[in-house]
Amino acid sequence: MTRLWIPEKELTPFWSLFITLSCTSNCPYCVQNYSFLHGRRDIPLKGILQADQWLKINDINNKPKSLVIQGGEPLLYKDLIYVLEGLDTFKQLQVITNLTMEIKSIAKKINSIKTHIIKFECSFHENAIDFDTFILRALTLKEAGLLGSVRMVDANHSKTLEYIGKFADYDINLLPLFQVGFTEEGKLAVYSNVEASNLIRKPPVLCKLAQVLFSPNGDIYNCCTKLYWGDEQSSFGNLVTGFEIPEGYYICHDYGFCNPCQIGYMDVRKKDNKNIKVNKKILFSNPPIGVHSSKY
Ligand code: SF4
Numbered sequence: 001m002t003r004l005w006i007p008e009k010e011l012t013p014f015w016s017l018f019i020t021l022s023c024t025s026n027c028p029y030c031v032q033n034y035s036f037l038h039g040r041r042d043i044p045l046k047g048i049l050q051a052d053q054w055l056k057i058n059d060i061n062n063k064p065k066s067l068v069i070q071g072g073e074p075l076l077y078k079d080l081i082y083v084l085e086g087l088d089t090f091k092q093l094q095v096i097t098n099l100t101m102e103i104k105s106i107a108k109k110i111n112s113i114k115t116h117i118i119k120f121e122c123s124f125h126e127n128a129i130d131f132d133t134f135i136l137r138a139l140t141l142k143e144a145g146l147l148g149s150v151r152m153v154d155a156n157h158s159k160t161l162e163y164i165g166k167f168a169d170y171d172i173n174l175l176p177l178f179q180v181g182f183t184e185e186g187k188l189a190v191y192s193n194v195e196a197s198n199l200i201r202k203p204p205v206l207c208k209l210a211q212v213l214f215s216p217n218g219d220i221y222n223c224c225t226k227l228y229w230g231d232e233q234s235s236f237g238n239l240v241t242g243f244e245i246p247e248g249y250y251i252c253h254d255y256g257f258c259n260p261c262q263i264g265y266m267d268v269r270k271k272d273n274k275n276i277k278v279n280k281k282i283l284f285s286n287p288p289i290g291v292h293s294s295k296y
């Protein structure tokens, strides 16, 4: 029987700009690859917006106060500073980085921006960077007042505990992320939302997501899975050429492929729920090659 994901309280809106899907690392648990049955070989999304074009987000009404800038690795986007400086209609920007790139000169430039707050949310990936380099860069950000948080995917619990101690020696609180990890046999497993993310397709559902997600080419989605799939039919338009902001419930044919990281932002109900007004747009299943197509 399908277990649905009904939140206990109203979902908080989450807006995020995926400025590039390219990355300096290749983590075995990367959520970007997750719904590709762990075997993604291409990036279906084509194109990338220029820095000026990203500033069109400033013109959208009813935005939340903060915006997340993520990737891939956002520091790979060459005009990142220009974008961060220009998105001044937000009170706060949070940049998610793996700190594999030099941060000192970036911190200096960011510190001169006084119109809005910019913080770095730093993810420590053991396979991507050694601890000593990471801690030096995290401390540089901390001293500059730019460190938001330090997180680590809890793929191996005893190692996570070890690192919590090591970061504590530098007065840094390491936040473990529990969504994905590995079984004792070394198989990737989902811990936070098994039913929604076990890569087994379920009958269609009604899904409401509090997310507004901008893909690298400006296409707008409400679901990470559809964004990573580059599923244009599920897009709500493009930042440059015209769009609508997704809201309310849509029929989705991909329940079972939900990205493990978006569990806190989704509200999934039975398709025959008569009390819910459903949007006309239907998010049909349109997975790229390599992902099972729907039997529903
Ligand atoms: S650093 Fe993040 S985006 Fe890059 S491969 Fe690792 S998990 Fe994926």
Ligand code: SF4
Residues within 6 Å of the ligand: 205, 207, 208, 209, 223, 224, 225, 226, 252, 253, 254, 255, 256, 257, 258, 259, 262, 266, 268, 283
């Ligand atoms: S795949 Fe996305 S839109 Fe579909 S049910 Fe899961 S979270 Fe909702």
